[in-house]
Amino acid sequence: MRIANLRGRLVLVVEDRALDVETASAGRFSADPQAVYERWQEFLDWASTADPGRAEPFEHRDLGAPVPRPSQVLAIGLNYRDHAAESGFALPDAPTVFTKFVSSFTGPYDDVVLAGPTVDWEVELVAVLGRTARRVPAERGWDYIAGLTAGQDLSERTVQGAGPAPQFSLGKSFPGFGPTGPWLVTPDEFADRDDIALGCAVNGESMQKGRTSDLVFTVPQLVAELSAVLELRPGDVIFTGTPAGVGAGRNPKRFLAAGDELVTTVEGIGTMRHRLVPA
Template sequence: MRIANLRDRLVLVVDDRALDVESASGGLFSSDPQAIYPRWQEFGEWAASADISRAQDFDLADLRAPVPAPAQIFGIGLNYRDHAAEAGLDLPTSPPVFTKFVSSLTGPSGDIALPGLTVDWEVELVAVIGRPARNVPTSQGWEHIAGLTAGQDLSERTVQLEGPAPQFSLGKSFPGFGPTGPWIVTPEEFSNRDDIALSCGVNGESMQKGRTSDLIFSVPELVARLSAVLLLLPGDLIFTGTPAGVGGARNPKRFLTDGDELTTTIEGIGTMRHRLVAA
């Protein structure tokens, strides 16, 4: 199952066509894309037998952030071995966690303003919580995931790293710094939900390639680790980390500039395209 946010309305995406959920369900479910997660199991049961004959063609440019207003957004740092290596840091023994503020979220296409000269890319698989999770064992982690989507953890490195204490959450939360999309794909749609390819390019040049099988802390383990500390809520987002290839680790360093096209692709989900523009 794929669900999306089409001009602020919840839709099912079936064979490249969109079915308006509120209309198709006779008002059983609202048009609000965020409201579906507390009713995720009920929604899934309805969607499995929904009449898709009224699905219509749509413009990809009209897609917006599929989960537009999560209560919590978690970012995971250094969650790929090759990224920790390029950063010159030891492998973490527990997930480094920060937040991205909700106002940073944007959809899978469009312009993103550059607030500084050191804006970096970070392709990430994003997991969406579908059931409340507290003290969940790793073996049950996937049971609490509604679906997966593509994400970029854009980062203004100067702001992120300026001290005396790093400001990860601020440096990663400028407007537009949390692109997600193009839609949410439920876990059963993947041939192997623990081994998904992800990549990132700038102006057609490959910058990052990785597979989620290389995660230090897998999606279900992240659910377990986070839920051991706090309550994960339906609709929360977990940015699961980025593989090697970020601009700040290159020699010489390379950052996004006015006019760059950033592409973000995740196997089984799709591609996001954004143009970076001078603020």
């Protein structure tokens, strides 16, 4: 099942058409794309029997972030072996956690304003919570995931590295630096939810390629590690990390420039396209 945020309204995506959830459910579920995660199992039960006959064609440019206002955003650093190596770090013993502020969220096709001369790309698989999680064992971690979407952890590297201690959250939270989409896909849709290909390209040139089977901490392990410390809530978002190939890890370094097109693809989910524009 795929759900999306179409012009601010929750929809079920059926092939190339969109079914408005509030209308199709006769008001049982709100049009608010964020509200559905609080009633995720009830929504799944209804959606499995929903009549797609009233679904209508739509423009992909009208899609927004499938989870527009999560209460918490957890982002994981150094979570691919090859990315840790290119960054000059040993593999972490526990997840390296920071946040992206929600004001950075944007849709899958919006323009992104460059915040400085060292803006970098980071393709990521993004996991969304469908249940409250507290002290969840890893073997049950997938039970708490509503679905998966594509993400970019865009980063202004100069801001990120400024000061006596790194400013990870600040450097990664400029407006538009948290694009997700194009929709959320439930885990049952994947042939192997623990081995998903992902990558990104700039102006048609491949920059990153990876598979989630190379994660240091898998999605269910992240649910376990994070929920051991804090309560994860329905609709919370986890950026699970990026593979090797970031601009800061290249020699010479390479960063995004005005006019660049950044294309992000995650297997089984789809593609996002973002044009970088000057401030």
